[in-house]
Amino acid sequence: xxxxxxVENLAVELRTGKRYRPVLHDVSFGxxxxxxxxxxxxxxxxxxxxxxxxxxxxxxxxxxxxAIRFNGEDVRTKTKGEMREFRARRxxxxxxxxxxxxxxxxxxxxxxxxALVRERGMDQREAMKRAEALAEEVGIDDPRRxxxxxxxxxxxxxxxxxxIASVLLAEPELLLADEPTTALDMTTQAxxxxxxxxxxxxxxxxxxxxxxxxxLAAAFSDRIxxxxxxxxxxxxTPAQLREQPLHPYTTGLLASRPELRERxxxxxQIPGRPRSAAEAPPGCPFNDRCPYVQPGCQxxxxxxxxxxxxxxxxxxxxxxxxxxxxxxxxPDVRPSVD
Amino acid sequence: MAGYLGRxxxxxxxxxxxxxxxxxxxxxxxxxxxxxxxxxxxTVSPAxxxxxxxxxxxxxPFLVQYWHWATSALQGNFxxxxxxxxxxxxxxxxxxxxxxxxxxxxxxxxxxxxxxLGVISALGPRKLxxxxxxATNVGTAVPTFVASVILIEVFAxxxxxxxxxxxxxxxxxxxxxxxxxATALALWAVAYLTRVTRVSVRDELHSDPVMTATxxxxxxxxxxxxxxxxxxxxxxxxxxxxxxxxxxxxxVIVEQAFGLNGLGQLLLTSVEQKDFATVQAVSLILVSAFxxxxxxxxxxxxxxxxxxxxxxxxx
Amino acid sequence: xxxxxxxxxxxxxxxxxxxxxxxxxxGGIVAAAFVLLLALAAAxxxxxxxxxxxxxxxxxxxxxxxxxxxxxxxxxxxxxxxxLIWGAQPSLxxxxxxxxxxxVIALLAASTAVWCGGKVDLVISxxxxxxxAFPGLLLAILVVALYGPGLLQCSFSLGIxxxxxxxxxxxxxxxxxxxxxxxxxxxxxxxxxxxxALRHLIPNVSSVIWSQATISFGYALxxxxxxxxxxxxxxxxxxxxxxxxxxxxxxxxxxxxxxxxPGILIIACVSAVTYVGNxxxxx
Numbered sequence: 007x008x009x010x011x012x013v014e015n016l017a018v019e020l021r022t023g024k025r026y027r028p029v030l031h032d033v034s035f036g037x038x039x040x041x042x043x044x045x046x047x048x049x050x051x052x053x054x055x056x057x058x059x060x061x062x063x064x065x066x067x068x069x070x071x072x073a074i075r076f077n078g079e080d081v082r083t084k085t086k087g088e089m090r091e092f093r094a095r096r097x098x099x100x101x102x103x104x105x106x107x108x109x110x111x112x113x114x115x116x117x118x119x120x121a122l123v124r125e126r127g128m129d130q131r132e133a134m135k136r137a138e139a140l141a142e143e144v145g146i147d148d149p150r151r152x153x154x155x156x157x158x159x160x161x162x163x164x165x166x167x168x169x170i171a172s173v174l175l176a177e178p179e180l181l182l183a184d185e186p187t188t189a190l191d192m193t194t195q196a197x198x199x200x201x202x203x204x205x206x207x208x209x210x211x212x213x214x215x216x217x218x219x220x221x222l223a224a225a226f227s228d229r230i231x232x233x234x235x236x237x238x239x240x241x242x243t244p245a246q247l248r249e250q251p252l253h254p255y256t257t258g259l260l261a262s263r264p265e266l267r268e269r270x271x272x273x274x275q276i277p278g279r280p281r282s283a284a285e286a287p288p289g290c291p292f293n294d295r296c297p298y299v300q301p302g303c304q305x306x307x308x309x310x311x312x313x314x315x316x317x318x319x320x321x322x323x324x325x326x327x328x329x330x331x332x333x334x335x336x337p338d339v340r341p342s343v344d
Numbered sequence: 345m346a347g348y349l350g351r352x353x354x355x356x357x358x359x360x361x362x363x364x365x366x367x368x369x370x371x372x373x374x375x376x377x378x379x380x381x382x383x384x385x386x387t388v389s390p391a392x393x394x395x396x397x398x399x400x401x402x403x404x405p406f407l408v409q410y411w412h413w414a415t416s417a418l419q420g421n422f423x424x425x426x427x428x429x430x431x432x433x434x435x436x437x438x439x440x441x442x443x444x445x446x447x448x449x450x451x452x453x454x455x456x457x458x459x460x461l462g463v464i465s466a467l468g469p470r471k472l473x474x475x476x477x478x479a480t481n482v483g484t485a486v487p488t489f490v491a492s493v494i495l496i497e498v499f500a501x502x503x504x505x506x507x508x509x510x511x512x513x514x515x516x517x518x519x520x521x522x523x524x525x526a527t528a529l530a531l532w533a534v535a536y537l538t539r540v541t542r543v544s545v546r547d548e549l550h551s552d553p554v555m556t557a558t559x560x561x562x563x564x565x566x567x568x569x570x571x572x573x574x575x576x577x578x579x580x581x582x583x584x585x586x587x588x589x590x591x592x593x594x595x596v597i598v599e600q601a602f603g604l605n606g607l608g609q610l611l612l613t614s615v616e617q618k619d620f621a622t623v624q625a626v627s628l629i630l631v632s633a634f635x636x637x638x639x640x641x642x643x644x645x646x647x648x649x650x651x652x653x654x655x656x657x658x659x
Numbered sequence: 660x661x662x663x664x665x666x667x668x669x670x671x672x673x674x675x676x677x678x679x680x681x682x683x684x685x686g687g688i689v690a691a692a693f694v695l696l697l698a699l700a701a702a703x704x705x706x707x708x709x710x711x712x713x714x715x716x717x718x719x720x721x722x723x724x725x726x727x728x729x730x731x732x733x734x735x736x737x738x739x740x741x742x743l744i745w746g747a748q749p750s751l752x753x754x755x756x757x758x759x760x761x762x763v764i765a766l767l768a769a770s771t772a773v774w775c776g777g778k779v780d781l782v783i784s785x786x787x788x789x790x791x792a793f794p795g796l797l798l799a800i801l802v803v804a805l806y807g808p809g810l811l812q813c814s815f816s817l818g819i820x821x822x823x824x825x826x827x828x829x830x831x832x833x834x835x836x837x838x839x840x841x842x843x844x845x846x847x848x849x850x851x852x853x854x855x856a857l858r859h860l861i862p863n864v865s866s867v868i869w870s871q872a873t874i875s876f877g878y879a880l881x882x883x884x885x886x887x888x889x890x891x892x893x894x895x896x897x898x899x900x901x902x903x904x905x906x907x908x909x910x911x912x913x914x915x916x917x918x919x920x921p922g923i924l925i926i927a928c929v930s931a932v933t934y935v936g937n938x939x940x941x942x
Contacts, residue, residue: 061559094561101556109553109571110651111578120570121560156650176560359792366793367801374805485930487881489888490922493904497915508911593794597885612889615804623804627797635792 009075010212011037011060011180016072018059026069027284029055031236031291033072034310035229037212039179042203044215044223046259047233050282053216054102056233057182060214061099062089076180094125098173100202102185104165108157115153118172140171144201163194170202174209181206181213187222199226220259224248232256235291236283237307242316252318254296254326290320298322348646356639363631364417367624368410396424422625425614432625435610440629442511443595443606445518449526451588454533458587459580461534462541466549467568476538483535488594492528492601499524509603525602529594533587540583544576551575578648585641592634682866687938690931697928701747710738712745713896721914733917734909742898743920749899750925753814753892754879758825758872760818765826766868770856773833784830787823795820795882803891810883813892817882825871832864866939873936877929884925900925 018030030052037043045053058064060074062081074081076096084092101107108117118141119133134153141149144167157165166186173181186202187195203226206213217223223230224244232240232247232255240253251257258276278295281287287294289304296303302321310319320326379393379402388396396402400423401409416423422432465476486494500508512521548554549572557567596608603609607626614622646652683691700707709729710716716728716736723731730739772783799816806812836842837860845855861868886892887901895902903921910918 063555063559090561090563092561093559099556099559101552101559103552106552107556109556109575111575111649112570120557120566121562124566125561125563158651172560359789362789363792370801370805481930482926485877485926485933487885487925487929489885489901490904490925493910493918493922496907497910497918501910501913501915590794593796596796596800597889600889611800612891615800615891618804620804623801627801630797631793634794634797638792 009036010039010041010077011214012073012075013056013060014073014075016056016059016074017070018055018064019069020065021067021069029236029283030059031283031307032310033233033236033238035231035238035241037180037214040207040210040212041229042206042213042215042227044217044227044230045233046217046220046223046230048218048280050235050280051233052236052283053218053233054184055236057099057184057214057216060182061093061097063099090125094121094176096178097180097182098176098178100166100169100173100181100183100186103189104169105157105162105189108165108169110157112156113153114155114157114160114168117157118153118168118175121172121176137171137175140175141168143205144168144171144174145197146171162190163198166190166194166198167201170198170205174205177209179211181211182216183213184216185218188218195222220263232259235281235286237291237319238310238317239292239320240316240318241310242318246314246316250314250316252313252316252323252326253292253320254298254322255292257326258295298326349643352639352643356635359635359639360632361414363635364414364628365410367627367631368413369406371620371624372406417625417628423621425619425622428619432622435622436607436625436629439606439610442518442522442604443599443608445511446522446526446529446595446598446604446606447588447591449519449522450529450533450591453526453530454537454587454591455584457530458534458537458584459541461538462580463545463573465538465542466545473542477542480535480538483531484539486531486535488528488532488597489601491531492525492598495524495528496601511604511606522604525598525604528601529591529598533590537580537583537587541576541580544579545572548572548576578645581648582641582645585637585644589634589637589641592630592637682941683935683938687935690934693931694928694935697747698751700744701751704745704748708738708741708744710741712742712898713737714741721912723916730920731916733906734912734914739917739920742903743900743924746899746903746921747924749810749887749893749897750880750884750901750928753810753883753899754876756811756814757817757821757879757883758875760815761821761825761875762868762872764818764822765829766861768822768826769829769833770860772830773837773860774852774856787826790820790823793820796885799882799886800889800891803886808891808894810892813883813886814879817879821875821879825868825875828871829864829868832867833860836860836863870936870940873939874933877932877936880925880929880932 013036014034016030016033017028019026019028033052033056035043045056047053055064059070060081062084064070070082076092081089081092108114112120115134115137118137119128119130122128122133122136123130138149138153141153146152146164146167152160152164157168160168166189170186181202183202187198190198199222203213215223215227220230224247227244229241229243230247231238232242232253234255240247240251240256242250242252242256247256248260251260255276262275276295277297281291281294283291287304289306290296290299290308293299293303298320300322308319308321310317313323379397383393383396401412404412413423420433422436424430425432425435428435461476461480465473496508499505506524507521510521512518551571553571553575554567557571562570595606596611598604599606599608600612607630611623611626611630614620614626680688714737716732716738718736719725719728719732720736721732721734722728722736725731728738728740730743732738733742768783768787772780795817798820799813802812802816803809842855842859845859850858883892884899884901884904887899888905890905893899893902900921904918904925906918909915
């Protein structure tokens with residue numbers, strides 16, 4: 007791997023009151039130049055926390071261990087000045103809700119150019135010219151007029167394009183897109199992601215794409231990391247994941263997608279509700295919902311290991327593979343959990 | 345934009361008319377005839393009585409009387425003080441300077457110290473924050489007149505740094521003489537504004553736009569100025585304006601405590617001497633100042649927040 | 660309460676007692692107890708106070724603390740402690756009149772506005788806006804100019820002036836409550852507007868009302884004492900705490916204690932009341 011980004015054994019605990027509660031356990035993955043890794047999982051699985059940890063945006067009283075290497079240098083040991091440089095030029099983050107993330111009191115144009123003008127000392131007019139050009143590229147019509155407006159005058163889809171443009175303007179090597187389309191209408195979601203991916207590809211930027219939508223992840227990424235309760239439980243290519251899921255949780259996720267073409271009486275579900283890292287049971291975090299659970303699963307957290315070129319964190323993967331043809335999550339053959 | 349200002353102006357006029365109506369009409373709510381109220385306990389010759397009747401148009405219908413009173417008030421003519429046989433406007437202009445100086449002085453103190461202490465409290469070291477919070481906790485419970493008395497006792501009687509009485513003359517004389525009164529007037533509002541500022545800045549510190557700005561690698565100074573302070577300014581400006589408007593009534597207390605000859609003192613002595621024409625005039629001026637300040641605050645607030653600024657609807 | 664209402668998860672209004680203690684916390688209970696103690700001392704001043712308020716001890720004028728006069732005497736030989744205790748009567752009674760009046764009018768105005776909505780709401784809100792244009796102190800001064808000084812005049816005018824503050828907060832709390840589904844449910848069941856306001860709207864915003872009323876009590880105490888200080892409220896030789904502070908000669912003659920004690924009492928009482936009010940508002 008030509009590691010642009012290497013995350014190694016990242017663990018994070020955040021403070022609530024006097025207690026520390028875990029949010030990430032042993033998160034490791036790598037990303038080459040121009041590659042896309044998708045982090046997929048339900049809310050509370052730790053996807054966003056991973057992105058924040060990479061950007062150094064965790065609350066200051068959190069406890070972090072492990073390494074986050076960017077171009078071989080550990081991001082976590084950077085000084086404040088180096089960290090600013092890293093955020094300003096190397097890595098950019100696209101937030102989930104542009105309506106909240108973009109300051110409502112400044113004009114859209116000021117938001118786009120503020121980093122160029124204030125951190126790089128670029129001339130305001132030059133910065134504005136660049137911003138307008140890029141705004142056009144991300145699909146904002148009449149950018150000259152739009153850039154003079156305030157955020158509340160733009161639709162959610164337009165605002166997310168502004169957000170994307172603001173990150174692209176800095177020309178970082180790495181994009182972190184934290185559910186960039188979740189707050190948008192269904193119809194604009196695909197369009198916005200497509201624009202994001204096109205522009206990223208043209209500029210050779212790598213991306214960590216965070217989503218809870220497995221389909222979306224499969225369409226735009228080179229590899230998918232499935233997260234559950236603060237752990238990465240499986241890393242695979244989209245094709246492999248679809249054909250040959252290795253972790254029971256992934257299998258469940260795949261099975262629980264409603265099909266548009268087929269009419270089913272009931273969409274198969276993973277029994278129980280998702281667990282956050284703080285609520286996970288001892289042992290394998292999925293053991294209380296897993297149809298393959300056996301006493302060994304409750305003893306200790308399984309190591310993540312290589313299976314058929316993919317990575318999975320399950321001690322029963324081999325048996326699962328043998329069983330693959332028969333979906334354990336279909337409503338007819340659902341095994342009892344307890 | 346013009347439409348918005350027009351509406352603001354219209355509602356300002358309506359409020360002014362209504363309150364002047366109430367102030368004038370109160371004359372007729374009092375026990376006894378308007379004559380009795382206007383003359384109070386002063387014995388007057390029939391000639392004076394006739395003059396007052398003519399001035400107040402007491403023989404005409406109420407609305408006509410109000411109209412005469414209000415239009416001459418607009419021209420700066422508030423009639424004649426029965427008790428002093430001088431023009432009310434003259435008495436007002438003789439003392440208004442002190443009150444205006446006092447209010448402006450206190451406003452400057454409030455704005456400067458309130459916002460400064462609030463920002464320091466929110467962004468500065470924890471220890472400083474703690475002591476500022478204790479001070480403002482006490483400060484918001486101290487009534488203006490108690491603050492006045494304490495300031496007089498400590499700085500005028502004991503330490504003799506400031507004069508006990510008098511408004512001084514010339515700019516620096518006034519500045520010196522009015523420092524204690526202005527401080528007393530500003531104290532409560534400074535404490536209150538400090539708390540509001542602290543909370544607003546703290547809230548913005550953890551806001552999403554600040555996270556975005558940090559993620560873009562902006563210098564903390566830029567983040568604080570453009571994304572914390574700028575956004576916190578919206579509630580801060582509103583509260584500052586309301587506090588300043590509130591000072592207008594507070595001057596009555598401070599002028600009494602420090603024996604200053606200002607509008608508030610004039611109002612009080614006129615109440616005591618049953619000089620109702622002066623009471624009406626001063627009340628009208630103070631209430632109008634209050635209403636105008638409040639309207640200005642409204643406009644300023646709207647200017648600061650583009651989301652409610654007129655002419656910026658979603659396009 | 661009918662089953663339908665329960666199903667729609669009507670907020671619980673029954674367990675106020677237990678939650679009150681929780682809300683107030685230790686500090687709130689101490690503060691409330693302090694104010695209650697003052698109120699009791701005021702109510703039983705004739706028993707508690709060592710002297711009558713205007714009893715003059717000619718042999719002990721302007722004396723410091725002693726066994727006979729715990730806080731000393733003023734320039735006429737009146738016992739300062741006794742005057743403070745007697746002064747608590749008008750000092751606490753006045754604010755009580757103010758907030759009772761303001762709260763009742765505010766409740767009527769707010770519930771009518773919220774229940775009728777539309778034009779009625781608009782008219783009531785405009786009237787409230789208008790009264791915002793009158794600072795309480797000025798309104799009181801105007802009333803005193805007409806009717807002469809006194810506690811009733813001052814309390815009534817402040818009561819009017821405080822109404823819009825309480826009404827505005829109450830109105831917005833009620834509007835929020837009004838939009839909840841359980842209100843629609845009881846409406847469908849045919850409960851009258853008045854009954855809904857009395858049985859559901861007002862009880863469910865009661866914590867907001869109590870908190871507003873309590874905080875306003877503190878402000879009213881300050882304003883009424885200020886009016887006394889200005890000579891418009893309680894008239895000497897009767898005294899509330901505001902009259903006691905208005906004693907410049909004591910300052911100039913070097914007896915600041917006479918002025919400082921009532922000042923501290925006002926500050927302590929207002930702090931305590933405001934703290935309780937804020938605790939009541941906290942969730």
